[in-house]
Amino acid sequence: MLSSETPNVATENWDLQEMSDQFWRHGFLVIPNFFNPGLMDCYEQLITQHFGHNPDFEHESEFLEKAATEVIPWFPQREGVTEFDRVQNNQSLNQLTTEILGQDWYSDYCMVMFSKKGTKGQAWHQDCSPDDRRQFNLNRLIYTADIQDRIGGQVAVVPGSHLRGELPAGDGTDDFPERVILKPTKGTVVLLHGHTWHKVYPIKEGYRSSTNYRSAPKGTPEGITDICVYQNMRYQFSSSSVVEDRLSG
16 A cells, blocks of 8 residues: 555655745646655545546536636545545645745645636636735645646646735636646645636546645644635625625726
8 A cells, every 4th residue: 555654755854845846936836756656646546536537516606606616526535435534634735835834734635626628728817815924825736646737637837926915806817927837746735825827728638637635834824715706706605695886997
């Protein structure tokens, strides 16, 4: 059996301080080949078994339309799928998380995000409100298969945008020339600040997934990601409602 304590890279040679500094400069950090391919194959099998190839959307039509977001979530740990604890308990990943967030950070939840062929991906957004720079979540995204151009689903991020405040208002068709396009490979970990502007490109073939182990620094309110910021709105998931129309004037 693969050990969740042993990643696929030589973490004893890491400069954790430099990695943390890079994260805080750019608002994201990409670590290829972090997890063993065998563990990723196990996760990929569980994900495809759960979703199949044509799952139904779980959000209401207003959200799908306004957010230009067609991603279907799954919370495997809530259903007792304990295999997903192996990444959450990984010592090296948690050591790096401590370097970035400080002591006594907490894990929020694990969420698999699945997109099927012909869907829009995710429009530009921030995972939590940037009104208070000290309060944010940290996304720890695990990729169980390669993100390929022929399939789509690449991730775009704007470096340093976690320090730029609220995502500019717009109709959702805007793009940013300074964006960086990420194509994570199998076993890659992407650490993403919750205030960083990011999007996911449309899915052209097959399907695309990522597994997000959300976390937050000590003192961050639970439910920090309940309100998500899009260019055209702020949306609250717990009430399934638009709490701010950013284009209304």
